Amino acid sequence: MPLVLPDIDWLTLAPLLVLLSTASLAALYALYNRSSKAVALLALLGLAVAAIFNLQLFVASRAGELRSSFGLRYLADQGALAFNFVILLGAALAILISYDYLKRAELEQPEYYPLMLLSASGAMVMAAAGDLIILLLGLEIMSLAVYVLSAWRQQARESAEAGMKYFLLGAFASAFLIYGIALIYGATGFFSYPQIVAGLLAEGFEQIFLATLGGIMILAGLGFKVALVPFHQWAPDVYTGAPTPVTAFMSVVVKTAAFAALLRIFAFIYPELGVLAVQSLVVLIALTLIVGNFTALVQRGIKRMLAYSAVAHAGYLALAVLAAGNLGMRAAIWYLTAYTLMNAGAFAVLTLLSDRNDHGDDLERFAGLARSRPYLAAAMTVFLLSLAGIPLLAGFVGKILVFSAAIEAGYVSLTVIAIITSVVAMVYYLRPVMYMYFREPEYEPLQTNSRSTHIAIGIAVFGTVLLGIFPGWWYSLLDLGQSLLAGL
Amino acid sequence: MLTLNHFLALGAILFAIGLYGLLSRRNLVAILMSVEILLNAILVNVVAIARFNDQAQGDVFALFIIAIAAAEVAVGLALFLNVFRLNGVATVDPLRRMKE
Numbered sequence: 001m002p003l004v005l006p007d008i009d010w011l012t013l014a015p016l017l018v019l020l021s022t023a024s025l026a027a028l029y030a031l032y033n034r035s036s037k038a039v040a041l042l043a044l045l046g047l048a049v050a051a052i053f054n055l056q057l058f059v060a061s062r063a064g065e066l067r068s069s070f071g072l073r074y075l076a077d078q079g080a081l082a083f084n085f086v087i088l089l090g091a092a093l094a095i096l097i098s099y100d101y102l103k104r105a106e107l108e109q110p111e112y113y114p115l116m117l118l119s120a121s122g123a124m125v126m127a128a129a130g131d132l133i134i135l136l137l138g139l140e141i142m143s144l145a146v147y148v149l150s151a152w153r154q155q156a157r158e159s160a161e162a163g164m165k166y167f168l169l170g171a172f173a174s175a176f177l178i179y180g181i182a183l184i185y186g187a188t189g190f191f192s193y194p195q196i197v198a199g200l201l202a203e204g205f206e207q208i209f210l211a212t213l214g215g216i217m218i219l220a221g222l223g224f225k226v227a228l229v230p231f232h233q234w235a236p237d238v239y240t241g242a243p244t245p246v247t248a249f250m251s252v253v254v255k256t257a258a259f260a261a262l263l264r265i266f267a268f269i270y271p272e273l274g275v276l277a278v279q280s281l282v283v284l285i286a287l288t289l290i291v292g293n294f295t296a297l298v299q300r301g302i303k304r305m306l307a308y309s310a311v312a313h314a315g316y317l318a319l320a321v322l323a324a325g326n327l328g329m330r331a332a333i334w335y336l337t338a339y340t341l342m343n344a345g346a347f348a349v350l351t352l353l354s355d356r357n358d359h360g361d362d363l364e365r366f367a368g369l370a371r372s373r374p375y376l377a378a379a380m381t382v383f384l385l386s387l388a389g390i391p392l393l394a395g396f397v398g399k400i401l402v403f404s405a406a407i408e409a410g411y412v413s414l415t416v417i418a419i420i421t422s423v424v425a426m427v428y429y430l431r432p433v434m435y436m437y438f439r440e441p442e443y444e445p446l447q448t449n450s451r452s453t454h455i456a457i458g459i460a461v462f463g464t465v466l467l468g469i470f471p472g473w474w475y476s477l478l479d480l481g482q483s484l485l486a487g488l
Numbered sequence: 489m490l491t492l493n494h495f496l497a498l499g500a501i502l503f504a505i506g507l508y509g510l511l512s513r514r515n516l517v518a519i520l521m522s523v524e525i526l527l528n529a530i531l532v533n534v535v536a537i538a539r540f541n542d543q544a545q546g547d548v549f550a551l552f553i554i555a556i557a558a559a560e561v562a563v564g565l566a567l568f569l570n571v572f573r574l575n576g577v578a579t580v581d582p583l584r585r586m587k588e
Contacts, residue, residue, distance in 0.1 A: 133549055140556050144563050151567050157574050163567045168519060171560055172510060175526040178553060179503065182530050186496070186537045191545060 009069040012076040014053040015084055016124050022046025023117035030110035039110035040099045040452075043117055047092045054084045062477075073131040073192055082333045082478055083127035083260040086340055087253055091120040093344040094249035096456035101245050101351045104450075107152060116249060119145035123257030131192040132181045132218075135261050139177065139225070142257055143170050146250055150242035162241025169224065169234045177221025183214030184269075193268050200272040212274035218265065219281060225258035226314045229287040239307035244354065247303065248347035251310045252340040259317055263332055267324040281322055286417055288315035293421040296428045301362055302350060305428055306343070309387060312425060313339055319418060320402045323409035330478045331401035337474065338386070338394035338467055345460030346383040348453055349376060366432045368441030377436045379461050386464045388429035389422055394467035401475070495536030502529030514579045516568050520561065527557045 010017075026042045033039075057067065058081040067076045095116060102108050122141030129135035147170060151163025185191055187207035188199030200211060224231040239247045270277050292312030299305040317339075320332035353365045370377040386393035399422060406415045467474060506529055509522030531553055538546025572578050 133552060136556070137552065140559065144559055147563050147567065151570055154570060155574075160567070160570045160574050164516070164571050167560075167564055167567050168510075168523075171523045171564065172526075174556075174560075175503075175506070175523065175530065178527065178530050178556075179533075181549075182499075182533045182537070185546060185549065186492075186533065189537075189541050189543065191549065 006070045009067055011053075011057065012067040012069040012074060015050040015057070015088075016121055016128075018050040018053060019046055019117050019121040019124065022049075023114040023121065026117065027111060027114040030114070034108075034110060036099070036102065036108040036110040036112070039113045040095060043095055043113040044092060046117060047088050047095070047120075051085065051088045054081055054088065057081055058085075068130065070131075070134075071192075072194060073134050074125075074128050075130045076128060078478070079264070079329055079333070080128040080260070083256060083336075084124050086256050086333065086336050087120055087123045087127065089337075090249065090252035090256060090340045090344060091116060091123075093340070093348070093456045093460065094245055094253065096452045096459075097248055097344070097348045097351055098243075098245035100450040100453045101243065105153065105243070107243070112149070112152065115145045115149055119143075119149070119249070120253055123253050123260075126257040127260035129261060129264070130194075132184065132196075132265075133191050135265075136174075136178060136181060138257070139174065139261070142254060143174070143225070146246070146254060149246045150238055150250070152243050152246060156241075158241035159243065162238045165234055166238045166242075173221045173224035173231065176217045176224075180214040180217030180219075180221060183210050183217065187211035187214065193265065196269055197272055200269070208274055212277050215270060215273045215277040216280050219262075219277065219284075222258050222262045223284060226255050226262070226317070227311045228284045228314055228318060229291040229311065230284075232288070232292070232311045232314075235311055236304050236307040239310070240301065240303045244303070244347055244351045247307075248344045251306070251347070252336075252344050255310070255314065255317075256336045256340065259321065259332060259336060262318075262321050263324070263329055266321050267329070271324070278322070281318065282411070282414060285315050285318045285322065285414060288312070288318065289417050289421045293425050297424065299428070302366070302432060306346060306350075309425070309428070310343065312421065313343075313387075316399065316402055316418060316422070319406040319411070319414065322411055322414070323402075323405040325409070327405045327408055330475065331398075331405040333478055334401050334471075334475055335398035338398040338464065341460045341463040341467070342383045342386040342393075342395055345379065345457055345464065346387065348456045348460065349380045349383065352376060352450055352453060363432060363435055364442050366435040367439035367443075369436040372441050376457075379457050380436065381433050382461050382464055384429045384433055386468065388426050392465075392468050394464045394471070397468060397471040492536060492540045495540075496533055499529045499533035499536070502532060505529075514581065516571065516578050516580060519580070520564050520568065523560065523564070524557060527553055527560075 022042060026039050029042065030039050057076050061076065061078050061081060068074060095113060098112065102112060119142050122138045125138030125141060126135060129138055147163055147167040150166050151160050153159035184196060187210040188196050190196050190199055220231060227235040242250065288311060292308050292315055296305050296308035296312060299308060317332055317335055320328045320335065382393065386395035389396045389399045403415050403418060503526060506522045506525035509525060510519055513519050513522060531550055534546050534550045
């Protein structure tokens with residue numbers, strides 16, 4: 001058999017390669033220079049350069065030049081590139097928050113930053129995947145780094161527990177994902193999306209049961225990563241135990257990547273599978289919306305509350321996945337942009353309130369914050385109101401886009417559930433706001449040197465308000481046109 | 489005569505054994521071993537499918553799974569050592585601290 005080399009388009013891979021090489025370089029540099037400031041700056045520089053390459057590809061793709069590498073297995077269509085922006089933004093915010101946090105908690109090993117970059121590069125691979133093997137590789141690159149990061153507070157039992165739990169359940173979930181991939185491969189004989197679809201549509205195809213079972217298993221594996229009920233049990237414990245900046249990273253970057261992958265396979269492969277595969281997502285969404293929002297209501301710890309709120313937001317986002325198609329994809333990317341800004345912002349405020357050992361994320365910490373740290377309180381209010389979906393903030397527009405995409409696709413009753421539960425959600429988002437403005441302070445606010453966290457909060461507030469007041473420009477940029485796979 | 493279905497059944501049985509181990513074992517090392525069984529069960533499936541379809545793609549996927557399993561164990565053992573150092577036991581029982 002002759003050896004055929006794959007076609008590699010280096011420009012398509014450029015953002016990814018920049019991240020990977022920065023991560024390797026930073027890890028090597030950390031051997032000689034233990035200054036975490038230099039490594040953090042190098043990591044931010046890497047993210048910026050990757051964003052520039054990504055922008056160049058994005059502009060080219062808007063002009064109609066669609067690129068891919070490895071024969072449609074690594075795609076750089078507008079959807080993937082837009083997701084890359086969201087991933088890079090999330091990673092940059094997480095690194096900015098981490099720098100101060102690690103210094104305060106005396107956890108300043110510089111290896112932290114290369115791990116975060118590696119994880120972000122895995123996320124980009126997932127967003128660009130046009131092949132189930134590539135999808136799996138991206139997922140593992142992303143997850144393995146995050147398992148380690150969530151156990152970063154080596155001396156703290158909660159953190160060790162969070163890492164171990166996330167790892168065990170994550171390994172379990174990826175086993176399901178791999179089994180699902182194997183079943184789809186068994187049914188159709190292929191791994192790349194266009195070939196799978198062609199196989200499913202072929203004359204005399206008999207293995208629909210195997211393929212549908214595989215589709216459901218893949219859904220379970222990815223559902224775990226985005227914390228859809230009933231695959232969400234790890235989320236509250238891991239979110240609480242992990243260092244707060246890692247929680248921020250997990251809740252935005254990991255979620256974005258898993259949704260990017262889910263959106264693509266759901267749009268192309270699932271319509272050809274049995275009806276059971278789509279129906280199971282409907283059930284998952286209904287459960288997620290109800291359980292996520294109502295459990296968040298009864299939480300006392302803010303981190304736990306935000307964990308359940310992240311579960312609930314996974315439900316709203318999954319509505320956009322269900323809507324599939326161009327409209328759903330646009331709505332999902334818009335929502336994830338807003339979600340990255342407001343959620344990372346909320347966790348950033350949290351890092352400033354908790355003490356050295358990461359204790360004290362309970363509601364009482366927020367009491368009287370408006371008097372002691374008025375700007376911080378105002379920023380937190382913006383994030384919480386945006387998460388709740390109050391008009392003129394980004395979260396509101398995101399919800400409108402997702403709900404209208406879902407209604408367009410005919411899922412009216414599910415959308416009604418989503419609207420009702422998001423009204424319920426107002427209660428738990430507004431409770432900390434009440435504490436901040438109408439209670440007497442109970443704790444001395446920590447006076448900490450935290451410039452980079454303030455920069456992150458500033459970016460997040462600016463973005464949340466900007467997208468809330470002027471939602472149109474980003475939405476019109478997301479006019480995705482043709483996906484590379486759509487014409488096949 | 490062995491058909492593809494025999495291998496798929498073997499894979500499914502192994503997967504079930506791995507699942508049972510994962511859910512019932514209390515020792516962390518035994519749980520890690522169960523994860524390995526899960527991945528090996530899938531490996532049996534993939535290699536058999538590739539053999540019966542006469543395709544190289546499946547074999548490549550099998551190699552990827554082996555690499556992923558190795559990476560997972562490396563990270564898993566490191567996390568496990570960390571838990572062991574802090575708690576002095578190698579079971580899942582101390583991992584319930586946060587379930588109030």
